[in-house]
Amino acid sequence: MSGPRIAVVGAGIVGASLAYHLAARGASVTLLDAAEPAAGVTRRAFSWINIAHADPHPYEALRQAAIGDWHRVEAELGGAVQVDWCGALAWEEDLADTRRQVAHHAAAGCDVRLLTRSQIADLEPGLVDPPRVAAHAPGEGAVDPVAATRAFCAAARAAGADLRFGAQVSGLIDARGTVAGLTVDGEELAADIVIAAAGMGSVDLVRGVGVDLPVHASPSVLIRMRVEHPLVRGIVAGPDFEVRQGGDTLLLSAASYIDDTPENGPDSVGRRVLNAVRAGLRGGESATLIDTEVGWRPMPDDDGPIIGFTSDIGGLYLAAMHGGIILAPVIGRLAADEILGGHAVDALQLCRPDRFHL
Ligand SMILES: Cc1cc2nc3c(=O)[nH]c(=O)nc-3n(C[C@H](O)[C@H](O)[C@H](O)COP(=O)(O)OP(=O)(O)OC[C@H]3O[C@@H](n4cnc5c(N)ncnc54)[C@H](O)[C@@H]3O)c2cc1C
Numbered sequence: 493m494s495g496p497r498i499a500v501v502g503a504g505i506v507g508a509s510l511a512y513h514l515a516a517r518g519a520s521v522t523l524l525d526a527a528e529p530a531a532g533v534t535r536r537a538f539s540w541i542n543i544a545h546a547d548p549h550p551y552e553a554l555r556q557a558a559i560g561d562w563h564r565v566e567a568e569l570g571g572a573v574q575v576d577w578c579g580a581l582a583w584e585e586d587l588a589d590t591r592r593q594v595a596h597h598a599a600a601g602c603d604v605r606l607l608t609r610s611q612i613a614d615l616e617p618g619l620v621d622p623p624r625v626a627a628h629a630p631g632e633g634a635v636d637p638v639a640a641t642r643a644f645c646a647a648a649r650a651a652g653a654d655l656r657f658g659a660q661v662s663g664l665i666d667a668r669g670t671v672a673g674l675t676v677d678g679e680e681l682a683a684d685i686v687i688a689a690a691g692m693g694s695v696d697l698v699r700g701v702g703v704d705l706p707v708h709a710s711p712s713v714l715i716r717m718r719v720e721h722p723l724v725r726g727i728v729a730g731p732d733f734e735v736r737q738g739g740d741t742l743l744l745s746a747a748s749y750i751d752d753t754p755e756n757g758p759d760s761v762g763r764r765v766l767n768a769v770r771a772g773l774r775g776g777e778s779a780t781l782i783d784t785e786v787g788w789r790p791m792p793d794d795d796g797p798i799i800g801f802t803s804d805i806g807g808l809y810l811a812a813m814h815g816g817i818i819l820a821p822v823i824g825r826l827a828a829d830e831i832l833g834g835h836a837v838d839a840l841q842l843c844r845p846d847r848f849h850l
Pocket residue numbers: 501502503504505506507524525526527528529530531532533534535536537538539540541542659660661662689690691692693694697711712713714746747786787788789790811812813814815816817818819
């Protein structure tokens with residue numbers, strides 16, 4: 493092994509992907525997690541690999557590249573990562589918004605088209621009342637986020653990375669304005685580059701060296717329902733629910749967290765989604781709620797990923813984002829390119845920490 497010693501803090505899907513991509517290129521990598529792989533928000537993700545949903549996004553090019561990178565890691569990891577490329581059907585309350593979004597994303601080169609009601613009914617016969625139009629992105633899919641994170645970790649280890657779980661990083665070592673390593677379990681680990689990929693944990697971690705990471709915890713609810721047989725073929729996201737099968741008898745949904753009052757708490761949100769599924773999907777009447785879980789997403793203050801070296805502190809590379817499932821493989825590849833190649837990659841230009849003066 494040659495080159496810089498790199499410590500990656502956090503084995504969520506983002507850190508695990510970074511560790512894999514760096515180790516696969518021969519870097520000396522240590523991946524540390526306070527718990528185990530995917531113990532953070534990653535295991536609570538709905539895990540939709542989507543690029544053409546909702547309004548145009550400044551990071552659209554990166555998201556579009558993400559699909560190709562998921563196909564690449566599926567091939568590289570030899571079946572250890574399997575995306576269910578089931579396609580996604582989505583529509584907004586106001587169908588004019590759906591038309592506008594499809595027009596935009598299609599013009600930007602996304603594989604997305606507007607379907608009519610009868611086409612929607614053919615595609616998703618389980619819908620009781622298909623909308624008049626919906627966006628269909630046949631190339632989108634979903635992945636088991638825990639399995640994918642574990643697969644990245646295993647591939648990183650096979651490529652020579654040192655993986656340490658149950659290893660809480662308590663601080664970074666600041667050697668006169670340059671990060672020289674970190675402290676873990678009361679011991680110092682020297683590193684030339686530390687990558688903060690600890691989800692919400694990165695905020696405290698980098699504060700210790702004077703970096704005020706503009707990331708807040710944005711809650712979202714993952715809802716698991718038991719069904720007797722598959723109710724949908726792909727991902728279905730409308731105003732009443734966003735669902736996908738997580739297995740033949742498991743239906744997954746994600747919904748907005750509102751607050752913890754009895755009428756809005758996660759269980760109430762879960763029951764509302766369950767009722768919408770019972771009313772909106774054929775066979776949904778017998779669905780039952782398994783559980784609901786709130787995940788705290790690391791949300792940059794302007795919603796965009798924060799990726800790259802900070803200007804103020806040498807040797808500190810930040811990787812904080814929402815949409816971490818979508819982006820993990822593409823970010824892993826591009827970050828490895830620039831960290832090991834020694835020059836900034838254009839594709840990450842919009843993601844730079846210096847837009848926040850970091
Ligand atoms: C309901 C819901 C639905 C979602 N749906 C989607 C979706 O469809 N598509 C999508 O792309 N994204 C989705 N997300 C967001 C996605 O889950 C996150 O963007 C992604 O998982 C972030 O991964 P991460 O690796 O950055 O963070 P995390 O998964 O939180 O990983 C951080 C890791 O760092 C470790 N750690 C923290 N502090 C320390 C420390 N000091 N020392 C050592 N280890 C530490 C933690 O143990 C944890 O394992 C969803 C989230 C939720 C809650």
